[in-house]
Amino acid sequence: MIIYNNTQKTQIAEKAKIADNFFSRLKGLLGTDSLEKGAALVIRPCNSVHTIGMKYPIDVLFLDKYDKVVKIVSNLQSSKFAFCGKASYVIELPSGTVQKSGTIGGDMIAFS
Numbered sequence: 001m002i003i004y005n006n007t008q009k010t011q012i013a014e015k016a017k018i019a020d021n022f023f024s025r026l027k028g029l030l031g032t033d034s035l036e037k038g039a040a041l042v043i044r045p046c047n048s049v050h051t052i053g054m055k056y057p058i059d060v061l062f063l064d065k066y067d068k069v070v071k072i073v074s075n076l077q078s079s080k081f082a083f084c085g086k087a088s089y090v091i092e093l094p095s096g097t098v099q100k101s102g103t104i105g106g107d108m109i110a111f112s
Contacts, residue, residue: 001015001017001111002016003042003091003109003110004109004112005101005102005103005107005108005109006107007106008103012091012103013038013039013091013097015038015040016040016042017042019043020043020044025043025046028041029054029092033055034055034094035056035058035092035094036094039093039094040091040092040093042089042090042111043089043091044088044090045089046087046088046089047062047084047086047088047090048083048084049076049081049082049090050080050081050082051076051078051079051080052078052079054078055078056095057076057095058093058095059072059073059076059094059095059097060072060093061091061109062084062086062087063087063088063091067110067111068107068109069103069107070084070087071086071087072104074095074098075095
C-alpha cells in the first residue's frame with residue numbers, strides 16, 4: 001500500500017502494512033531491527049504508541065477519522081510514549097520521513 005500526502009503532493013511510504021486486529025496491533029514494530037526507507041505501519045484504531053523494546057527511533061503521524069494529520073511526533077526515541085486523544089489511527093514511519101515529505105499538522109493523507 002502507498003501512503004500519499006494529498007496536501008503537500010508528496011509520497012510518504014510505498015510499502016505500508018496495516019495492523020488492524022488485536023495481535024497485529026499488539027506486536028506493532030516490536031521485534032524488528034529497523035524500519036526500512038519507504039516502509040510504514042498503519043495501526044488502527046490507535047491513539048497512543050510506545051517504543052519500549054525498540055532499537056531505533058520512529059516518526060509517528062496521528063490522524064483523525066477524516067485522514068487529517070492532527071499530531072506529529074518526529075524521531076520518537078526508544079522507551080518513549082506518544083498520545084493524541086483526537087487521533088483515530090497512527091502511521092509509524094522511519095525517523096526523518098516526516099521532514100522529508102514536508103508533512104505538517106492539518107495535511108490530508110490518502111492511501112492506494
